[in-house]
Amino acid sequence: MSYLFPTYARWDVTPIKAKGAYLTAKDGKEYLDFTSGISVCNLGHAPENVKKAVEEQLNQFWHTSNLFQIELQEDVAKQLTDASGLDLVFFGNSGAEANEAAIKLARKSTGRSKVITFIDSFHGRTFATMAATGQDKIKTGFGPMLESFEYVTMNDIDSLKAAIDDNTAAVMFEVIQGEGGINEGDVDFLREVEKLAHENGSLVIIDEIQTGIGRTGKPFAFQHIGLNPDIISVAKGIASGFPLGAIIGKASLSDAFSAGSHGSTFGGNPVALAAAKETLSTIFDDSFLTDVTKKGDKLRYLLNEVLKEETIFKKLKGKGLMVGIELNEEAGPFLAKAREQNLLILTAGTHVIRLLPPLNVTEEEIEKAVNVIVNILKK
Ligand SMILES: Cc1ncc(COP(=O)(O)O)c(C=O)c1O
Structure with a gap:
């Protein structure tokens, strides 16, 4: 008997400990974790430097409220603005909250x-972010949806041309769709989206909640394409597992978020920020990010070598250490098979196995995971 609403189809794994790339379950089984808490534990579980920073903050103060000057908020905001080229930050607690803030800011600043x-x-589960999400299954039973959202086809610029008008506050997208199937926007298409949006007086909001914080080998995925977004949203990997989300936006939007216009009791919590400061100073480092790209290349190379002759294998997708293995059949059943062989992996969409290892994964761990994947996919 469970006392929880059954919103999750939970696995039969009860964690009791997790360190680095490994998670130990109550039954004593040790798993190699290529889910990283769904792109959250980007430095592996419980990294020592983050743990130390959190412990120090726990000994200072935990929560005061946003009526106070919180130095850590300024420190982390500076890290985020330096890394993104944007100017100002608002802190919330999650990805959906960050996207809510982005949508509110876009509406108010453009009128x-x-x-x-x-x-x-996929943009979240609150009313605005559920409406923003371009997947019907997320919305079933919760209607009517919030008005004024419209959906266009990725990599089809004509569909955007048909939808955009003088009431369009923003075009909002993921550079690589995470939950939707590791679907990449073409470089030319995304540049054209930005051009169209800006010519139309609409903002560009990029949802970097899954792709951000070094996951693709750059601080943010839009930087592979040289885009110039007005707002980006981040969460997940920002604080190594402590709840934190943020938007980072252009200074020109500042008037629309004046005092009293938006807020959050817990947003920018000092303990989460202590974790974020340490996490970001490790990840936003050129040699660390170069390594993410190298490890992603290695993982992709090995996967391609062992899978290329398999009929079930279609193609590899994604960038850096956000890796999709597209199959010719449904990916779901392979998750339990991988767990039987002590490997934790995810799906994305219906036919894609999604690998999100910690960004500091070792070559040995990569080889170990590839061996399990070939075992479960080989006919
Ligand atoms: C791209 C993207 N946006 C938004 C969200 C929602 O984030 P949260 O679950 O923290 O609200 C997610 C979560 O999976 C995501 O992947």
């Missing part, structure tokens, strides 16, 4: 209401 997003996108 327009329509937000265009992409089919198969």
